[in-house]
Amino acid sequence: xxxxxxxxxxxxxxxxxxxxxxxxxxxxxxxxxxxxxxxxxxxxxxxxxxxxxxxxxxxxxxxxxxxxxxxxxxxxxxxxxxxxxxxxxxxxxxxxxxxxxxxxxxxxxxx
Amino acid sequence: xxxxxxxxxxxxxxxxxxxxxxxxxxxxxxxxxxxxxxxxxxxxxxxxxxxxxxxxxxxxxxxxxxxxxxxxxxxxxxxxxxxxxxxxxxxxxxxxxxxxxxxxxxxxxxxxxxx
Numbered sequence: 001x002x003x004x005x006x007x008x009x010x011x012x013x014x015x016x017x018x019x020x021x022x023x024x025x026x027x028x029x030x031x032x033x034x035x036x037x038x039x040x041x042x043x044x045x046x047x048x049x050x051x052x053x054x055x056x057x058x059x060x061x062x063x064x065x066x067x068x069x070x071x072x073x074x075x076x077x078x079x080x081x082x083x084x085x086x087x088x089x090x091x092x093x094x095x096x097x098x099x100x101x102x103x104x105x106x107x108x109x110x111x
Numbered sequence: 112x113x114x115x116x117x118x119x120x121x122x123x124x125x126x127x128x129x130x131x132x133x134x135x136x137x138x139x140x141x142x143x144x145x146x147x148x149x150x151x152x153x154x155x156x157x158x159x160x161x162x163x164x165x166x167x168x169x170x171x172x173x174x175x176x177x178x179x180x181x182x183x184x185x186x187x188x189x190x191x192x193x194x195x196x197x198x199x200x201x202x203x204x205x206x207x208x209x210x211x212x213x214x215x216x217x218x219x220x221x222x223x224x225x226x
Contacts, residue, residue: 034215036217041219041220041222042219042220043115043117043203043217043218043219043220044154044203044217045216045217046112046214046215046216089153089154093215096141096142096207098142098144098156098159098205099144099154099156099205099215101153101154102153103152103153104152104153106151
């Protein structure tokens with residue numbers, strides 16, 4: 001059973017546009033929701049994270065929106081740049097358990 | 112967040128042999144994990160490396176195939192034993208300090224090719 005469902009699988013966005021990636025989770029005990037960015041040949045790097053007591057968190061061009069009642073959270077990348085082209089993973093965890101990952105979204109930002 | 116050094120970064124191995132991957136963290140961490148990632152796919156948890164005790168394996172992964180050591184709070188190894196081409200993948204180490212806002216970090220991975 002996939003605990004975190006991520007969509008879309010791939011995304012193409014024009015430079016300067018907004019990239020939106022969505023995730024949904026099942027386990028209401030999850031208490032931490034990070035997003036990771038992975039470039040080819042590199043390990044995933046923590047991008048931004050949110051806890052369920054907050055509905056939105058913004059860091060620079062990256063924003064997480066969190067809807068606890070719908071059990072959904074999303075990543076918004078404003079003013080998308082070619083350098084943002086990477087694979088993005090949403091994840092969730094509870095306490096000290098391992099991260100549960102979504103299947104990933106391959107983002108391509110074209111000029 | 113902790114900084115993780117993982118080595119080797121890549122290797123090509125003969126089937127039937129074993130490879131040990133090392134994961135070194137620059138500070139003491141509470142949690143260490145090993146993941147496998149097929150190219151273009153998500154991360155699959157292999158096991159949680161427990162300091163001073165046997166690792167906790169996920170369904171589908173067994174100690175005889177993937178023995179793990181964690182002798183202290185900064186170091187762990189994963190061995191891929193009796194390798195077959197199906198073991199070709201990227202293996203990633205992850206670590207986190209409890210009470211440090213989680214901040215799970217990853218090494219750069221080991222790209223393993225079994226021929």
